[in-house]
Amino acid sequence: MIHPTAIVSPKAKLGQNVTVGPFSVVHDNVAVGDDTVIESHCELGHPTALADGRPLEIGSSSLIRSYSIFYEGSAFGDRLVTGHRVTVREKTRAGANLQIGTLGDIQGHCTMGDYVRLHSNVHIGQHSRIGSYVWIFPYVVLTNDPHPPSEVRLGVTVEDFAAIATMCVVLPGVNIRRGALVGAHSMVAQDVEEDTVAAGSPAKFICKTSRVKLKNGSGVSAYPWRSHFHRGYPEEVVASWLAEFSSSSAGPDSGTRRNS
């Protein structure tokens, strides 16, 4: 399971049935759960004094695609899946089922909940706080310095179920609230309210997310996306979402809230 060209420290703790591909390096301070695959040309547990001696912890049944780099001092739940060439610095803490796309750059000192999905080439600045079931699309940058360069760090917050479309910059300290959608190529300088769409540079309120219809001729709202998009989520989670929306034919924007 360990390719003969791989270099794995005898101090690294690998679970049962872990695979390590050719030309990969696993440093000392690493703990990897059972049934995890580490592809070729990876570097796990890159040493740094900034990790305060904490290990890199990767949960079970994970897939680390080729050319990825993880520093020591970060921790991930089970079923982490990465694209290729991911770079993850120290003191990143994420829940289960995180996906990081190819070329992702996680700067460390940040938190993520469960089922966060980062598409290709996403840059997560230090001190970002990301909830669960969040989607971030390609070439999005979460920043943290309000007047660069400086010593001030104001992380971005992205709440549960929010989505940030391609090539947006989110300025320091901004909160993208629960279920919000940021349109592509936006610069977000102010908080985006729950279940609303913001877009532009600087981004402004466009409409409630429920106003966006699916482009499949059905006339159904595209948001909240969990009302119709279920690929890759476990049955029990999808069942809870279906139950949430079956009680209301038009979704959470229906009923008395329609008049707000």
Added chain:
Amino acid sequence: MIHPTAIVSPKAKLGQNVTVGPFSVVHDNVAVGDDTVIESHCELGHPTALADGRPLEIGSSSLIRSYSIFYEGSAFGDRLVTGHRVTVREKTRAGANLQIGTLGDIQGHCTMGDYVRLHSNVHIGQHSRIGSYVWIFPYVVLTNDPHPPSEVRLGVTVEDFAAIATMCVVLPGVNIRRGALVGAHSMVAQDVEEDTVAAGSPAKFICKTSRVKLKNGSGVSAYPWRSHFHRGYPEEVVASWLAEFSSSSAGPDSGTRRNS
């Protein structure tokens, strides 16, 4: 020609005079044409069930620069040239003389004609359709999901001779028509008409491309670019372009079309 540290599957089909550099991996389901150079630290034929068993095919006289990854199930004509760290997923089909710049991320399930040139860090979303003689500049993203996340996929179309300048996002289903130019840092939400310039966020019609003059004091139109830019194209192609423009001293915007 195969570096002793390279790992090349005996099932891979390498043509005559193929070079494979140090620390590169060539998987089983790969066919490479004659006289092709694969530099160091590459991974060719990355296995995926999504390829339906099809091989990775790379034409002859190609150059795959270091740290590039190609999945099985994609096919390229002769004289493919990549920069470094290119990632190409399955079911990409391209003609001859494709250039993919450093850090390019081709998501697969897309088509490209001949002589397509992608500069550094271009992201081609699934279901993109790219013609021939197209130029795409750094940090451009072609998207495909009109209301992310969803199961709907509307690919972008880029027609022959079109150019998309640096750091543009093209929204799902948009058509950049023949000879069009998209200005830098634009967000393209609507089709861009033939031989016109669009720019802004959202991008709007600016002028006909023929109104843009070369910044070399000549007063000559910079577009169609094939009237003056010939580097890297074969003699017979350039000859056809010269013939096209020699019949009209001012290019395709002259004569009766000037009054349109």
Added chain:
Amino acid sequence: MIHPTAIVSPKAKLGQNVTVGPFSVVHDNVAVGDDTVIESHCELGHPTALADGRPLEIGSSSLIRSYSIFYEGSAFGDRLVTGHRVTVREKTRAGANLQIGTLGDIQGHCTMGDYVRLHSNVHIGQHSRIGSYVWIFPYVVLTNDPHPPSEVRLGVTVEDFAAIATMCVVLPGVNIRRGALVGAHSMVAQDVEEDTVAAGSPAKFICKTSRVKLKNGSGVSAYPWRSHFHRGYPEEVVASWLAEFSSSSAGPDSGTRRNS
């Protein structure tokens, strides 16, 4: 100090106490100064005819992080520090203490002074001229072709102490003058004057930089940043900056210049 899996040409000139990590390749035409660390999976001195035979020169006490590529024909002063996956082409010339962030793409044929700091994923086009003490933040692209594709090359100039925030495009031939600040997600089509803030797409004059206050409740101007930000600069440089501002309690915007 040379890992047994590293491939180091006997023609390469390595100084005293140089470390080369696993799976790295050092080609012939390379000179590295004393006490420099080259991490794993790097490629130094990538051959190119465009280098005119000149070597890759890297100064002493440098740190080249893993997966970085440097071509022959470029030269760097002492204490170069890179992130991971940096790509640097030929005929780049930089002073001392350059920092290049992860995924940086330096296209070559450019110059940089001392203490330039490029954050992650910065793209420096050919013929860029960058002064000293410059900051460039993630996903910034310096372009050079005024009507792509063409043979015309107009490089960008960035003067001393200027800062360009995240995800900006700077158009060909533009000059970002001394101490200027470009706001995030801007497209810069015109010169930005000394000690002014420009932002937007296209970027316009916003205010003098001294109008931007530190977001720490102090009421102190955030610019010139050297009045308060000193991390990583040597004592003598910081002392000169402190002396510059101690003669004027409000910084360079005070006194007679306030009336300008």
